[in-house]
Amino acid sequence: MIFGPLEKQSLLYEMAHISDKGYSEGLPCDVGNPKYFHLEDVFDGVGSQLVG
Amino acid sequence: MRAPFFAYVHLFAPHEPYRPRTEFENRFKDNWKPVPKPESRFSDGHTNAALLSRRTNYDEYVANVDAEFGRLINSLTEKGILDDSIVVVTSDHGQLFERGVHGHSTPDLFDPVIHVPLLISVPGQTARQDVYSPTNHIDLLPTLLHLTGQEIPAWCAGKVLPGLGGVEDPERALYSVEAKTNSAFASLSTVTVAIRRDNHKLIHYTGYGFEPRFELYDMEADPEELIDLYPSAPSFAPKLRDELLASLKYANRLWKSNYTSGLNFVFTLS
Numbered sequence: 001m002i003f004g005p006l007e008k009q010s011l012l013y014e015m016a017h018i019s020d021k022g023y024s025e026g027l028p029c030d031v032g033n034p035k036y037f038h039l040e041d042v043f044d045g046v047g048s049q050l051v052g
Numbered sequence: 053m054r055a056p057f058f059a060y061v062h063l064f065a066p067h068e069p070y071r072p073r074t075e076f077e078n079r080f081k082d083n084w085k086p087v088p089k090p091e092s093r094f095s096d097g098h099t100n101a102a103l104l105s106r107r108t109n110y111d112e113y114v115a116n117v118d119a120e121f122g123r124l125i126n127s128l129t130e131k132g133i134l135d136d137s138i139v140v141v142t143s144d145h146g147q148l149f150e151r152g153v154h155g156h157s158t159p160d161l162f163d164p165v166i167h168v169p170l171l172i173s174v175p176g177q178t179a180r181q182d183v184y185s186p187t188n189h190i191d192l193l194p195t196l197l198h199l200t201g202q203e204i205p206a207w208c209a210g211k212v213l214p215g216l217g218g219v220e221d222p223e224r225a226l227y228s229v230e231a232k233t234n235s236a237f238a239s240l241s242t243v244t245v246a247i248r249r250d251n252h253k254l255i256h257y258t259g260y261g262f263e264p265r266f267e268l269y270d271m272e273a274d275p276e277e278l279i280d281l282y283p284s285a286p287s288f289a290p291k292l293r294d295e296l297l298a299s300l301k302y303a304n305r306l307w308k309s310n311y312t313s314g315l316n317f318v319f320t321l322s
Binding site: 022023024025026027028029030031039040042043046047049050051 | 057059061063064065067068069071072073074077113116117120121123124127128131133
């Protein structure tokens with residue numbers, strides 16, 4: 001109840017400041033939630049999890 | 053030496069919205085035209101031109117994801133992770149861009165929705181091998197157990213995949229089910245069920261506000277599913293139909309008259 005809304009606000013702040021450079025049609029996102037991402041970051045994250 | 057690990061990675065991309073990096077845009081604008089198909093009963097009214105545009109955009113996004121996946125595989129190869137790892141790439145659904153329908157939230161069970169990619173690499177594999185035998189996601193568990201030298205439990209419904217230790221079985225029946233609008237706590241009454249055996253695919257629609265109906269396609273002679281053979285009553289159709297209906301009845305066996313509501317069902321299980 002306390003940390004959830006704070007975390008959501010933090011996420012929304014991050015989303016508002018993420019660069020869309022390289023994505024002329026806009027950033028990829030989750031259609032149901034305001035979660036925007038760079039594809040390369042997603043795959044880098046998966047790779048680091050598997051290698052680490 | 054690293055400990056054995058199992059990683060299940062569910063990526064949102066290439067789900068909608070299709071937003072590839074700029075360098076992947078316009079890669080598939082080559083004047084290709086899809087085969088014209090009749091309107092689905094569940095058509096959203098999308099025009100063919102709109103569907104082609106979205107399909108092209110989808111292809112661009114898939115190409116972008118594919119390139120990123122290649123980068124990931126290269127990285128895992130360089131780190132030696134793939135020397136002792138099995139990699140499985142698949143999807144939980146496909147996507148329709150035809151018959152007035154876009155997406156997969158449709159009761160239609162045409163192949164673009166259910167014929168999904170399945171790529172498997174095993175340690176020591178040096179060459180690509182293509183297997184065209186119809187299969188099902190339920191085959192992944194026994195296949196992985198087989199590849200890792202584990203015992204396959206008797207309750208396991210799937211089979212080891214051909215090409216990875218299993219054998220092809222043209223007599224095997226494979227099922228697909230679409231029941232998103234059906235309550236999870238009630239028998240399957242608004243549902244589409246497809247049974248595939250060898251090259252024949254029978255689709256059954258029931259509970260959608262029109263008379264329950266069957267459609268039958270020869271997937272080898274008619275892979276675009278344009279010619280419904282069911283009205284011509286081929287000799288093998290009744291057996292396939294009875295098998296499908298018996299399976300549906302079996303799936304509904306838990307819901308007897310006293311389990312009519314979700315609450316009853318939950319208490320019964322407790």
